[in-house]
Each structure stands twice: as C-alpha cells, then as structure tokens.
Amino acid sequence: MADPKDRRKITQPGAPQGSTWAALRRFWPYARAHKRWLWLGLWMIPVVAAMSALRPLLVKQAVDTEIAAGDLVALRVTGVLFLAAVMAEFLATAVQVYALSRAGHATITDLRRSIFGHVLKLPARFYDKTPIGNLLARSTSDIEALSETLAFGVFTILTDVAVIVSILVAMFVLDWRLTLVSLAAAPLLWVIVVHFSARLRALQLEIRRAQSVQSGYLAEQLAGVTVLQLFGREKAAVQEFERLGDRFLRAVKTANWYDAGLYSVMDGVSAMCVALLIYFAAPYLFEDVARSGVTLGLLFAFIDYLQRVFIPIREFSAKLATIQRAVASLERIYGLIDERPEARHGAGEVDPLHGWTGGLQVRDLRFGYRDDGPDVLKGIDFDIAPGEVVAVVGRTGSGKTSLGRILTRTYDGYRGSVSLQAPAGAVEVRDVVPDCLRGHVLMVQQDVFLFNDDVAFNVSLGDPALASDPARLEAALRTVQAWEFVQERGGLQFVVGERGRNLSAGEAQLLAFARVAARQPTLLILDEATASVDSMTEHKVQAAIERLLRGRSVLVIAHRLSTVRRADKILVLQDGVIVEQGPHDVLLARGGVYAELYRMGFKEEEGDGNSGAGAPVPAA
Template identity: 40%
Template structure:
C-alpha cells in the first residue's frame, strides 16, 4: 500500500519535469494502440489468406490480402518510428531538465551537509542515476504499456478467433506465470547484489587510481591487489549466480511457447475431444490458417514476456534512481536564498555568546564566543589546532549555519540576512586551494561580470601570480583540483580570486601556509594597501603572518582566551606568549 502511495507521490514530484513535453508522451501513448493493432491484424490476414484462398484454391482476392498485409507492415513501420522518436524526445528532454535541477540542488546544498557525503556518490545522482531514469523512460514505462496492450490485444484476438483453443492454451499458463514470478523475485534480489558488488569494485578502483602514488611509494601494490581481487571475485560470484536464473527464465519462455504449439495441435486436431475434453465454445477441429495465425499470435504473446525480465530490471533501476534523485531534491539542508536583502554592508561584525556544534549529538566546538570587528580592521585569530578558529570562520562566511547566540553584521542578525548577499560581501580563502579544471582566467574571475581583464591582471600581479601566469598562460585549462600547480601557486591563485572579487570582508584561513616567506611578505604588503578600507580576518599558525594585525584574538578549546594588540598580549604573559615562545624556540 505505502509503496503505491509513494509511487503516486514520486510521479507528482516528477511531473514538473515531464510537463513541458507532455505532448510527446501523449503522442507515444496514443500511438501504442495503433502499433499494437497493426501488429495484431497481420496474423489474421495470414489466416484469411490460407483458409479462404490457399486451402480452397481461390486465387482471386489473395493479391488484395497480400497488399493489405504489406500496408499494415509499412504503416506499422512509420508508427514505430514516430513512437520511438517522440519517446526519445520527451524522455531525453525530461532527463536534461532533471539533471539541471539535480546539479542546481547540489550547488545549493549546505557545506555542512556536503562535508559528510562522499563527492563521488553525490556525483552519481547527476550522472548514472539520471541516466538510469532516462532509460526507464525510453525503454521502460511506455514500452510496458505497449507490451500490456500487445498481450491483452493478442489474447482478445485469439479468443475472438477461437475461444476454445485460447482457453486450453491459457489453462497451462498459471504454472508458467508462477515459475516466472518465483524466478523473477529471486533475480530482483540478485540484481541488487550485483549492483552493489559492482559499485564497490568501481569505488575501490577509483580510489586506488586516485592515490596511486601512495600505493607505489609504499609498496602497497600487493595488498591493494589482494583487496581488489576480493571485491572483483565477489562480483564475479554474484553475477555468475544470477546468470543461472537468467538463463533458465529465458529458456523457459522459449520452450514453453513450443509446448504451447503441441497443446494447440492436440486440442485443435480433435484429439482432446476424442479423449473426452470438449469445451462448449469454439471449434474442436481447427483450420490450417488458424494454426498458423495462432503460431504468430503466440510469438507476439511471448515476445513481451521474454523481454519482461530485462525491462523489469530497467524499470527497477529507474525506480531506485528516481527515489535517490527525489531524496536529493527534497533534501532541505540547502542554502536558502531567503531573508532580508543585505547590500552595501560595511562589515561591522559583532558576535555575542556564539555557540556551535556540528551535529546535535556532538560536542560544542565553539563555546560562547563574543567578539567585535570594526570595518577596516585587520584581526588575526590564533590558537592551537582544534581550538575552533576555522569553525568560527566558516560561520562568518556562512558555509555553516545553525549557531546559537548572535552574530550581527552592521547590526543585523546574520541568520536573517539573505545568504547570497552576505556571500557577495564576505569572501573566504582557504588553505586547500579550491581550483577547477577550467581556464586559469575562469579560476580567477569565476565568470563574474564585474571583473574585467584589467582587474584580473592587476589582482594576479598584486599577489605575484604573474610569474605563473606567464609560464602557463591565462587560457591554460588546469588539471583536476589544479594538480598541475604547486600548492603555493594554487594558494596564490585563490588569493587573486579573492582580490578580484573585492569583497568588503575577507577571511584568510591559513591561506598562505604553503607560500614562501618572501612572496608572502610581498603579498601582504599589497594586501595591506588593497584592504585598507576592508575588514580582514586572518587565521594563521605562523605568527609572523599575524603580528601586524590591528588586533589578535587567541582561541583555545572553543573559547576566546585573550584579545588585544601584539604588544598588549605580550605584556599579559599568557596563552599568546606561550604560542610566541613556541615559535621562538624554533626560530631563535
């Protein structure tokens, strides 16, 4: 019951994607009776030709029948073509829309959600899942309608031609259907196993290819091969296992149609009657033409049955994919673009007693942070690994939400503001450079219409990226994750991106960790000039990066433990001094 309700619900949610091309599906659906009818009339014409002309020896009219047959075949061809085309048109365009929607949804998911999902699995929503659904559209749903029409139509035609013969044939079908059903149920389970086994094989392989250097450098090949072999062998086992059932079910349908012929002859020749079986309807002795027509009809009856296993698999895959896609589209953990417009922020940040935990069941990472940052100020945040610095920054750039307490920007509560407006004015640069396999140019401006070539070039030279650009060129398409740049170059590039976008608030989270000191100095000098009027928050381990800030905030265990200028903090002789001494011990 519940499954049916959810199917109706699924269809309702799917409807917006189907709607623009509903007529294509209607055409395909409307063509099915014609396609079925034209196919069904052919055996009848054949019967007429044999019984009315060949057997009695009447040549007259045979030609007309032959050409009627030809006509049915030709019109059937045109209709089938139109059917395939309209299905493909509607199906593919629906898939296109669905894929776009899935992608848009992926882009709007909260990072707190995305961080917990393997990217590879999410990617399949927009690729293989959408494809499976597409296949279900073009080869599944309406094709099943056509199959059902064919089965019903064939049975009707057979009943009309000879009810007795048909009933006797049908008498033998329940056991067949029962066996088919049992095997199909078993296969459904096995197909699930097969899919899962294949998914693990592919996932393992993709990961080891990704980390192939580690595998090689650590002589991990043999162990990797052993693990892969286990998965690969398991896949082989489940596939060969499912193959036994698959082979049997196919052969069964094939053989049964032959047994049906034997039954037909047995009944049709009057043998059944002589054995005492006589039905009250239909002729007990059939004509040659009728037998031939029945042979043809049986073929039309069994063809859909034979292909049903395959189609069921396609439909099932499509159904499972649809469920996953709808789940994703329904996922509420998105960056909602609602709330008050927030343009022209000055960047005055006031945090009051901010608490945060990643998940309801986990521990607090931030424990009552209160901090004010005025426009144009440069504030550094320092503290040991795990003190909550990065989390605080993620709240400010709205990557994470769901804080308790209050974060106000220009006296307006952050959670009430329209997220995209905030993000347009608050930019974060992270330690892991986020680079795209696109042109260098695009990696800087991200197609922002407000960034022209001049701004781009200036930003690049300010952060001393021009050496790199000169080497590879603006139009060079980076490899995945920018792996053809060194980590330092990647950081410079993301720096240039932040410069070009010119936001009011800039958050640099360990953004210079892999850049050499001399370059970093130059970049900082440039930043100082550029960001004079802007609010800058710097998170760094290297204290040399930090000491020039207007104010330094020291965090420990999710709390702010000290706050003040470098000199003030040094005078207190607390946590900051300990951090500095740790640094000095290394340098001095």
C-alpha cells in the same frame, strides 16, 4: 584503507521508500516538459497492437478463403495487405522507439542539470556526511538507469500489455474453445514469471548497489591517487577494487542464469501450448467445417498467435526488472533532491547589508557541529571595527576555522549573537541569506582549490562581470603580485592543471588571493596557509596579504609573525574560548598563552632573519 564493511554501509541518507507507482508519479513533473514526444510514443501503441493481431488473421484469410477457392488475385491482394501490416508495425515501432528515447534523454538531461544545481546549493553539513563518490554514482549511473527505463521500460511494457490483450481478444473472437485449450498452461506460466521476476528484481537491486559502491570507490581512489602512489598502496587498492567488482559479477552471473532459465522455460511452455493446441484441434479438422468451425487457416493463425503472445510475456519480467532498477535509482535521487538547500537571495529583494562598512559584534557565541556533540566554540565575545584587522591564533583544533565558518554562514546553528553593524541597523548573520552575505564577506581557505581551467576562470570563477573584463582580472592579479608569473606562463589563458598541479603552492595561494582582490569584500576572513614556500615566494605572499588587509575589516587566522604584528588586535583561542585578547606587544608582555605560542613558533621566524617565512603557529 577503510573497512570494507563501512563501504557496504554507505547508503543514501534520507532516501524515501515508497511504492513503484508513487516513485514514477513523482517523476512526471520532469517528464512533462517533453510530453509531446511521450504522446507520440503512446499513440503508436494501438497501431503496434492492432497490427500484431491482424497478421495471423490475414494468414487465416489466405488459407481458408483464397487458397481454398483458388482465387489468385484475392490471394495476391491479401499478400500485399500482409506486407502493409508488417511495414506499418515496423514503422510504428521505430517511431515509438525514437520518440520515447528522445523524450527520455531530454528529461534525463533536465534532471541531471537540476540535480547538479541542487547539489551545489546544499550546505556544508550535507557534504560532511555524504561521500563524493556516492554523489557521483547518483548523478551518473543512477540517472543512466533512469534513461533506459524511460525510453524502453514503462512504455514498452504498455505496448506489450496492449499486444497481449489484442491477441487474446482476437483468439477469443475466432474460437473460444481453442483459446482455452491453448491457454491451459497459463497458470504454470504465471507461477514461473512471478517467481523469476521477483528473483530478478532482487538481483537487479544488488547489481545497482554493487555498481554504485564500486564507482564510489573508484572516484575516491582516483582523487587520492598521489597518496596511494607515494605510500605504494596501488596494489592493495586494485585488490579492493577487484573485491568490489566480484560482488557485482556474482550478482550479474546469477541474474544471467535466471534470465537464461526464464527464456528456455518459456520456450518450452510455448512449445507445449502449441502441441496441446494441435492435439485438441486435430480431430475437428476431420469433421464438417460448418459444424466444428475449425479450419486449417484457423489452426495456422492460432499457432502464429501463440508464438507472438509468448514474446512479450517472456520479456515482461526483464522489463519489470528494468523498471524496478529505475525505481531504486529514483529513490536514491529523491533522497538527494529532498535534502534542503541553502536559502537564496531573491531577485529584487533588499540587501540588508547595503552600505555596511565592516563593523561586527560577537556576543556569547557558541557552536557545535553535532547537536549531540560538544561545543567547539564556547561563549566567544569580540568586536571588529570597520577597517580593523583582527588576528586569531591558537593551537590546532582550538576552533579558529570554525569561527570563520560561522561568519560566512558555511555552518548554521550557532547560539548567541553575531551581528553586522549595517547602516539600516544591526543584522544577525543567521538572518542574512548565504549568497547575499557572501557578496560582502569572503573567506580565503587554507587549502587552495584550483580548477583544471585557465587563470581567468580560476580568478573569475565564471562570474560574467569579471570573466568579460580582462583588465579587472589583471588588476586583481597585480594587486596580489601574481601578474608577473601569470604573464610568464602565457597570461590569463594559462591552464593551471587539476587542483593547480602546474603551479607551486605559493603561486596557487596568490591566485586564491586574486579571487578576493577582484571582488573587494567588506569583511575578509583569511585562513593563512601553513605550507612552506621558498623565501622569494613567501615574500610575495606576505606582500599580497598586506595589500589584501588594507582598507577593509579582516579576521585573519594567522600563522605568520608578520600578520599578527600587523593586526590591530589578536584573539587567542584555546579549546573554543578566547583566553587573551589585545595587541601583540601587550599580549607578549603579559607572559600568558600568547607569549608561549610566540616563544614556540614565531620567535624562530624572527631569529632566521626572514620575518614570517611560513613557520606556523605551533601545533599541539
């Protein structure tokens, strides 16, 4: 199991650190599309604020004027107005919550879609350094945190501020002396809110981090559940999960303490303010109203105002914490958005490889995965003529897969030249945008990945031209001899299970071949799988490979004797260098590295009478 310390270190590469305001401003382009709902939410703010200030005024009016004068009709009218104010405030709040929540969730849906689209365009180097669990956390819980904020954070804070301001203005207009007395505890209040908010913010960040690490761990362990089960490591995984959960729980518990503390302290301060108000206002009540200006109605109104003003103040810190949480999430999401995607072929752009027949020239090719690391390909030269089948063999780690990755531009940054001999002139691989290149060059990887979907999807991969043409899919499956077993299982709609669990390794390989057969690339890079399959399936796999190789240029990372024999030329790679090249018989006769590989691996295959029954080129 990985060192837990490492897990703590998993951070977001390139996450920008900026101000809260800058992070929120950068979010605006996403929210703009739904600004009608945001405006509706904003328009409700003055309504809510005005009604909050109006209701105590109506109480004052009832007590001081109508009750004092014994005017029942006027008192009833005031009662009806009070009810109308209450209804208006509730209605405005409901409309605001609905509008903001709608805008928030619509924006989040857009953002989620654009992040998914962006992530799919990121190059292999990005995935080398970013754990998938981490990515999952960013696209689920971080975005969830944002939706909370958009709906109930920023805008409800604006509403709170408007309510506080309107109440303070009403209080000052009614009686500035009583207002100052009532607010005598304000500095104390400020200190408390600032202290608690800062602590709560820090705790919210810790909660986010702990959550993300735990969900990343969960995703990774679930992906590798079979390994855990086979090696009996379930208990250890649960213990580690618990440990990570404890970190989350500790932060939540402390945050709850601070929350509860804040609430009770605020209640105490609010009661203190009311007591202060009554204490100072009481003598005025026994004086002449014309001189003192203090009435019973005024006192009721002030008590009501004080209680109202404390609710938003109390919740202010919790909302600030929510915003802070969202900003932390935003920064992590920006870190992802700022990763540079692969270039895309623009609509209407000329295809530089139009008419290319598969001729290729590689000169002094050098490549390393890290700028500061050693090269894994160290000056490679070879040619592939149109329609030629070139096999690459070599011990494990000699650079065979890396060579395939350069030809498909899965990795950039090679030195030297890899030029494709197109009719309009030679084109350097690094100058062809990846999606255009992959319209001509396809790679079948050693590890077959199948989606938890039906055969039709796994072959078409959602390409509408293929998905809507079952005859083409069937033809591709027939080419690679997979149609028979697909048909036996119920046809194109047969669901292969997660990662192809419902298929054998050989059948999964055949489906991967069908993907290529359906697309007919000009150059095929085939990384032969080394997984052993039964001899019947092996026979089918060999036949399928034979058909795939026909009529196109192929670079095959070969593990079968049948494949190397069939090749027009073999490149023998050793430690990133081509040490021998030529056809099978010539290389064998030379008695060098190839002859050694042959003696250690292929010879056995030949001996067991099953030419190429899955025995791999020997590993070092």
